[in-house]
Amino acid sequence: MYNISIDEKELLQVLKDMISIESVNPSLCPGGAGEAKIAEYIGNYLKSIGLDVKYQEINKGRVNVIGILKGSGGGKSLMLNGHTDTVSIEGMDIEPLNPVYKDGKVYGRGSIDMKGGLASMIGAAKALINGNIKLKGDVYFTFVADEEYESIGTEEIVKEYKADGAVVCEPTDLKVCVAHKGFAWIKIEIFGKAAHGSIPQYGVDAILKAGKILSEIDKLSESLLNSKKHKLLGTPSVHCSIIKGGTELSTYPYYCTIEIERRTIPGESYETVNEEIKNILDKIASGDTDFKCKYEIFFHRPPLEVSLEEPVVKVLMEVAGDIYKKEPGIMGMSGWLDSSILDKASIPAVIFGPSGEGLHAATEYVDFASVVDTSKVLANTIIKFCGSV
Ligand SMILES: [Zn+2]
Numbered sequence: 254m255y256n257i258s259i260d261e262k263e264l265l266q267v268l269k270d271m272i273s274i275e276s277v278n279p280s281l282c283p284g285g286a287g288e289a290k291i292a293e294y295i296g297n298y299l300k301s302i303g304l305d306v307k308y309q310e311i312n313k314g315r316v317n318v319i320g321i322l323k324g325s326g327g328g329k330s331l332m333l334n335g336h337t338d339t340v341s342i343e344g345m346d347i348e349p350l351n352p353v354y355k356d357g358k359v360y361g362r363g364s365i366d367m368k369g370g371l372a373s374m375i376g377a378a379k380a381l382i383n384g385n386i387k388l389k390g391d392v393y394f395t396f397v398a399d400e401e402y403e404s405i406g407t408e409e410i411v412k413e414y415k416a417d418g419a420v421v422c423e424p425t426d427l428k429v430c431v432a433h434k435g436f437a438w439i440k441i442e443i444f445g446k447a448a449h450g451s452i453p454q455y456g457v458d459a460i461l462k463a464g465k466i467l468s469e470i471d472k473l474s475e476s477l478l479n480s481k482k483h484k485l486l487g488t489p490s491v492h493c494s495i496i497k498g499g500t501e502l503s504t505y506p507y508y509c510t511i512e513i514e515r516r517t518i519p520g521e522s523y524e525t526v527n528e529e530i531k532n533i534l535d536k537i538a539s540g541d542t543d544f545k546c547k548y549e550i551f552f553h554r555p556p557l558e559v560s561l562e563e564p565v566v567k568v569l570m571e572v573a574g575d576i577y578k579k580e581p582g583i584m585g586m587s588g589w590l591d592s593s594i595l596d597k598a599s600i601p602a603v604i605f606g607p608s609g610e611g612l613h614a615a616t617e618y619v620d621f622a623s624v625v626d627t628s629k630v631l632a633n634t635i636i637k638f639c640g641s642v
Contacts, residue, residue, distance in 0.1 A: 257380045257632045259625050264379075265354065268372035268624060270294060271337075272352040272361035278338040279314065280402040287314035288337045288398040288406070295320075295337070295396050298375065302382050304394070311398060311409045319414065320378060320394035328389025328640035331565070332416035332600060333631060334407065334591060335371045335423070336400030339363035346615040358609070358618040365609030369619030369627075370422030371396060373607060376628030377635060384632075390417070390639030400591050407591040411598035418565025418638060419602040420631065421592045424612070425584060427577075427623055427630075429570055430604035432485045432585035435517040435556035435593065437526045440510060441466060441534070443498075444545040447507035456505025457543045460498045463509040465544065467493060469533045470513060483518040485585025486556075491515045516587075519558035523550060557593040563601045565638060572633045573605070576626075605630065 274294055277285030292308060299320035300306045309317040318337075324330070342349035342362045349362035359369070374394050381388070393414050397406030423430075443466070445459030470493055477489045491513060498509030515526050530548055538544045559566055561583070573581040592602035607624045611617035 257384055257629060259376050259380050259628045260383065261625055264372055264376040264625060264628065265359070265621060267298065267375055268359055268368060269352040269354070271368040271371060272359070272364055273350050275342065275350055276337050276339055276363065277342055278340065278399060278401045280399065282341045289314045289316045291337045292316040292318040292396060295371070295375065299378060299394065302379055304378060309409050309413070311405050315398045315405060317398055317406050317409055318396045319410070322378065322381065322388060322392040324388040324390045324392070324639055325642055326389060329417040329564070329638055330391040330393070331635055331638050332393040332395055332414065332419040332595070333374045333377070334395045334397060334410070334419055334421045334595065335367055335374055336398070336406060336591065337371065337396050338399055338401050339366065340401055340613045344615065347617070354621065357621055359621050360616070360618045362617060364617050364619040365424050365607070366612040366617070367423050367606065369609060369624045370424060370606040373624050373627035373631055374422055376625070377631035380628060380632040381635065386636060387642040388635065388639045389642060392635050392639060397591065404591055404594055407594045411594060411600065416600050418563070419592070419595045419600045420565065420569065420634065421590060421595070421602055421604045422606040422627065422631070423590055423604050424606045424609055424619070425604055426608040427573070427626060428582040428584045429566065429573065430584045430586050431561065431566060432483065432519060432558040433556060433590050433592065434486055434587050435521070435554050436589055437515045437517065437523065437550050438552040439513040439515065439530055439548060439550050441513070441546055441548040443509040443511070445505060445507045445509070448505045450503040450505065459506045459509040462544050462546070463496065463498065463511055465537045465541070466511060466533065469537065473529065473533065481518065483585070485583070486518050486587065489516055489518045489521060517556050519556045522555060523553045526550060554589050555593050555597065557590070557596050557602070559596065559601055559603055563603070565601055566603045568638045569603055569605055569630070569634050572637055573630050576629060576633065
C-alpha cells in the first residue's frame with residue numbers, strides 16, 4: 254500500500270481538457286451546455302483505461318456517467334462522487350474555458366468547483382489500473398449532473414447504485430469534512446382586504462400583518478444565533494430573503510408574500526422547522542382575528558453529520574494520516590452538498606478534495622499538487638476500504 258503512483262502529466266491534461274469543456278448548468282444559467290459533453294469525455298477516458306462505463310440521461314443534455322471497477326467479491330463497495338456542472342462563465346477575470354497552468358495552479362471555471370476533484374477521481378482510477386490492483390469490493394466512480402441547482406444527478410444515482418460508503422470530492426483543502434448545514438425554503442402568503450385608503454374600516458393591510466411575522470422572525474434569528482452551536486458548523490440561522498406586496502399608494506394591500514431561508518444544523522429537520530414556523534404564525538393569529546396566512550416549506554435539504562467511527566471516515570483518516578505523516582484536519586462546511594442525498598440513501602458519505610480558491614468567483618483556480626495528493630489518498634482509500642486480492 255501507499256506505493257501507488259499517479260501519472261501527473263496525464264492528470265494535468267485530463268484536468269485541462271475538462272475545464273475546456275463548457276458544462277454550465279442550464280437550469281441555473283439558461284443557455285448553459287449542461288453535462289452531456291463532459292460526461293462523454295469522462296466516459297470515453299474511463300472506457301479507454303478499462304472501466305465498465307454506464308450513462309444515465311436524466312433529462313435532455315443532463316447526463317451522469319459512472320465508471321465501474323468490479324471487484325472479485327467479498328469486499329465492501331465504495332462510491333466516489335463529483336459534479337460535472339459549473340456555475341456561469343460570464344464576467345470572469347480569467348479565461349473561463351482556456352485553462353492556464355501557472356505557479357502550480359490551474360486556472361479556469363470549475364477548476365476548484367469541482368473539475369479538480371473529478372480529475373482526482375479519474376487519477377485514482379488510472380493509478381489502480383496502472384498498478385494492476387485487484388480489488389475485492391466494487392468501486393463506482395460517479396460523475397453527476399446538476400449539483401449547482403437541484404442535484405437531479407445524485408438523486409438519479411441513488412435510485413440505481415448502492416455502496417457501503419462514499420467520498421464526495423468537493424474541495425476541502427485536503428481536510429476530512431464530516432458535516433455540513435442543511436436548509437429549508439419557506440413561503441408565507443398573507444391575506445388582507447383591499448379598500449380605499451380613506452376608509453380604513455373596510456381594509457386589512459396585508460403588509461402590516463406581514464410585519465408582525467417579520468418581527469417574530471427577527472426574534473427567532475436572535476435566538477438561533479445565540480442558543481445552539483454545532484462544534485464544526487456554528488449556529489443555525491434564518492433570514493427573510495424576499496418580500497412582495499402592495500398595488501398602489503391609496504389602496505390597502507390585499508396580499509403580501511414573504512420568502513424565508515432557514516439554514517439548519519444536525520439535530521434540526523423539516524419537522525422542527527415546520528413546528529417553529531407554525532408556532533410563530535399560531536401565536537400571531539391567536540392575538541389578531543384579522544391575521545390570515547398560509548405557509549409552505551417548498552424546498553428542504555437536510556444537514557449532514559457522519560460519525561468519525563463510520564468505516565469510510567476511519568479508513569480515509571488513516572490513509573491520509575499515513576500519507577502525510579500527520580492527522581488530517583476535520584472540518585464542517587456551511588454550504589449544502591450532494592453528500593446529504595447519499596447519506597439519506599443509506600450510503601455514509603464523507604467529503605474530501607483538493608485546495609484552491611474562487612468557487613463561483615471571478616478568478617478560480619485549483620492547486621495542482623493537491624489534486625495529485627487527493628488522487629493518492631483516494632486510490633489508497635479504495636484499496637483499504639474495498640480490500641485487495
Ligand atoms: Zn461544488
